[in-house]
Amino acid sequence: MAVDALEYDDTTEDFDSTEAVQRILHNPEKLRELDLDAFALQLERENFGDKRATLYDIRNELEGGCFKDRRKTFQKLSKRDIFDILFDNPITPQNQKTFIKGKVVTCKVVNIDRKKPSQEQSTKISPERNELTGKWVCQFCKKSDFSEFSLVWKHCDEGSCPGQAIGIKTILDNGLNGYICINNISSNIVINAEDHVRVGMTILCRILNVNYQKFVLELSCKSSDLQDFDGKFSIPKDKHYDYLKEKSDVECKRSSTKDQLNQYVKRIIVHPKFKNVSYNDSLPLLAKLDIGDCIIRPSSRGYNRLTLSWKIDDSIYQHIDILEKNKSQQFSIGRSLWINNEQYEDLDEILAMHVNKMSIFLKELRSHKCFKPPSNEDVRALDLLLTEEKRLNPSRIPYFVSPSVNVPGKFILAYTPRSKTLFDYISLKPQGLKFRNKLFDSLSQLLKWFKDHYVLSLCNKEIPALRQSPRIQSNNISDDQTYFPGHLPTQIRRYPSAHDFTRRQTLPNSENLQFSKGNSNYFRSQKRTNYNKYKGGSHLIK
Numbered sequence: 001m002a003v004d005a006l007e008y009d010d011t012t013e014d015f016d017s018t019e020a021v022q023r024i025l026h027n028p029e030k031l032r033e034l035d036l037d038a039f040a041l042q043l044e045r046e047n048f049g050d051k052r053a054t055l056y057d058i059r060n061e062l063e064g065g066c067f068k069d070r071r072k073t074f075q076k077l078s079k080r081d082i083f084d085i086l087f088d089n090p091i092t093p094q095n096q097k098t099f100i101k102g103k104v105v106t107c108k109v110v111n112i113d114r115k116k117p118s119q120e121q122s123t124k125i126s127p128e129r130n131e132l133t134g135k136w137v138c139q140f141c142k143k144s145d146f147s148e149f150s151l152v153w154k155h156c157d158e159g160s161c162p163g164q165a166i167g168i169k170t171i172l173d174n175g176l177n178g179y180i181c182i183n184n185i186s187s188n189i190v191i192n193a194e195d196h197v198r199v200g201m202t203i204l205c206r207i208l209n210v211n212y213q214k215f216v217l218e219l220s221c222k223s224s225d226l227q228d229f230d231g232k233f234s235i236p237k238d239k240h241y242d243y244l245k246e247k248s249d250v251e252c253k254r255s256s257t258k259d260q261l262n263q264y265v266k267r268i269i270v271h272p273k274f275k276n277v278s279y280n281d282s283l284p285l286l287a288k289l290d291i292g293d294c295i296i297r298p299s300s301r302g303y304n305r306l307t308l309s310w311k312i313d314d315s316i317y318q319h320i321d322i323l324e325k326n327k328s329q330q331f332s333i334g335r336s337l338w339i340n341n342e343q344y345e346d347l348d349e350i351l352a353m354h355v356n357k358m359s360i361f362l363k364e365l366r367s368h369k370c371f372k373p374p375s376n377e378d379v380r381a382l383d384l385l386l387t388e389e390k391r392l393n394p395s396r397i398p399y400f401v402s403p404s405v406n407v408p409g410k411f412i413l414a415y416t417p418r419s420k421t422l423f424d425y426i427s428l429k430p431q432g433l434k435f436r437n438k439l440f441d442s443l444s445q446l447l448k449w450f451k452d453h454y455v456l457s458l459c460n461k462e463i464p465a466l467r468q469s470p471r472i473q474s475n476n477i478s479d480d481q482t483y484f485p486g487h488l489p490t491q492i493r494r495y496p497s498a499h500d501f502t503r504r505q506t507l508p509n510s511e512n513l514q515f516s517k518g519n520s521n522y523f524r525s526q527k528r529t530n531y532n533k534y535k536g537g538s539h540l541i542k
Contacts, residue, residue: 001058005030021062028063079212086215087174099176099217102233103207104226107170107178107219109197114141116163117156127152140164142192165193170205170219177216180205184220197221206233264298267306268331271296271347279319282309286317291366292359296322296347303330306337310355312362312428313374318409322350342430357430364443365401365411365426365433372402382414383421390416397454401426415454424450 002024003017024030036059040052064070077085087099099105117125117140127149128137136146138155141162146152155161168185170178185196197203205219206226220226228234237243266276274296275285282297286309289295294310299321306322324334337344344350365371375381382400389398399415404425411426413435426446427434433446436453440446 001031001034001055002062005034024062031059031062034059083210083212083215087176099207099210101207101209102228105172105178105205105207105217105219106202107172107205109168109199109201109203110171111169111199112165112193112197113167113169113179114163115166116159117161122156122161125153125156142194168193168197170203172217178205178219179216180219180221184208184222184225187222187224264300265303265331267298267303267333269296269333269347273347273351279307283317286311287315292355292362294351294355304334306333308339308350308355310358312408313403316374316403316405316408320354354430358428361428361433361443365403368401368443370400372400374403374405376405379412379414379421379423382412382423386414386416386421413450417454 002020005024006020008020036055037052040050040055043049043051060070121140126139127146128139129135130137130144133144135144136149136152137144138146138152138161140156141164143155143161146155166182168180170180172178182190182193185193190196203221204226205221206228207217208220208225209218211218225233264278267274273294275282277285277297279297279300282295285295289311291311291313294308296306296308299305299307301321304324304327306324308320308322309317310320311317320339323338324336325338326335327333328335333347335345337346337350339350339354342354344353372382372385382402385400386398390396397415397417399413402412402414404410404412407425409428411428413424413426415422415424424435429439432439432441433443434440435446435450438449440449
């Protein structure tokens with residue numbers, strides 16, 4: 001090969017091939033002039049076999065110098081390289097481009113990471129009492145099933161307290177670990193992590209950061225991060241991006257979506273209560289009606305549905321969905337009409353058996369002495385009225401009934417047994433007034449049962465906050481739920497802290513409250529005594 005590249009005459013007697021190799025090592029560019037593919041074909045025709053790879057290896061050897069190792073210099077793999085190798089396979093191709101900041105991934109909850117309290121923290125524990133359940137709550141693990149104050153300290157002293165939740169450990173489908181800090185679980189304040197996630201639950205998260213040193217993804221399952229309305233995790237836009245055009249497109253899409261929601265199919269129905277109007281056009285008609293009256297109109301949900309809108313109070317209208325079945329044609333009314341699970345033959349039967357019966361209960365509620373007109377502030381206005389009533393007459397339990405503005409079709413029963421105002425729902429049903437999953441034939445019967453069993457609301461564990469649109473159906477809201485306006489799901493009343501006294505000592509400013517670790521009869525405070533005096537006593541309700 002070297003002789004052919006230098007064009008030496010190998011027929012002379014003084015020809016030396018070693019000299020040709022030495023010269024080609026100093027001038028390897030000559031090797032690029034050889035056609036190795038043609039040379040390999042010639043060797044193959046002469047029965048030397050396929051020598052194409054061998055010829056190229058010889059040329060590379062001569063170009064790089066004899067006995068030179070052509071392998072690259074060994075470099076130790078970095079953590080990033082190991083991360084890319086471990087999570088890049090043909091079955092589930094995951095690489096560094098997949099796990100980038102802002103990527104949405106699905107993971108499974110493996111465990112709730114907790115930090116056990118130190119010995120010093122255990123001695124300074126300040127148990128809290130749940131005012132609704134009457135149980136004591138551990139301030140670290142938030143376990144809330146302790147019947148006695150001393151059991152909380154025993155729970156911590158024996159080391160059975162797992163500690164305060166500081167995060168959630170997760171795992172992806174390819175085995176990569178993820179971690180969600182306690183502040184990134186929810187957009188709201190997280191008191192107990194188990195109220196939001198459970199072990200084994202599959203959740204949707206967004207990647208905040210990739211830790212290549214520990215092979216862990218820092219995740220967030222906050223609704224604000226997942227929705228990303230502010231574009232914090234979106235791809236950066238260049239300087240030529242038209243933001244005005246984007247804004248106009250978003251407004252056009254929003255308006256078109258709104259128009260689609262308000263669209264309805266005109267129907268051929270002959271009835272005095274039926275009006276071929278949309279939701280917006282029905283509001284002026286409802287405003288002119290008497291309280292308890294109604295109109296029937298087409299539904300925007302399809303040609304096989306109607307909407308019954310009836311007036312509960314000024315500017316409070318309930319919209320009831322009517323499902324049509326056995327239709328002869330698209331624009332006619334169905335032979336059978338359904339409201340929830342109740343079947344009716346025609347619109348007249350719906351007016352007689354559904355609307356008229358609810359109107360009777362509506363008039364009974366509005367004529368009661370404790371009825372209060374609705375307010376835009378809803379429960380807050382009732383809270384102020386009851387607080388003032390309680391201040392004027394502390395020995396009584398005042399209560400008011402008012403139609404709900406946020407949830408049409410339901411009335412709010414507000415009462416103040418102690419310092420906090422509680423709220424319950426009364427639903428208008430054709431069968432009667434529904435209260436705490438019980439039906440009553442009259443308001444007086446309902447109030448009588450409520451006065452005898454009002455204390456049951458203090459034992460409810462969950463208190464949902466109500467933020468419903470007036471157009472949303474109220475059938476999916478339970479009637480056995482008690483809640484506080486705008487508060488956290490659980491109202492906690494703090495009792496004297498352990499920082500203020502030492503174990504096996506008497507609390508200051510209290511002659512009756514003895515605190516002993518093993519004594520089950522330690523709690524004899526005046527607050528508890530006052531509570532037992534009116535517990536279950538209907539004579540205190542005004």
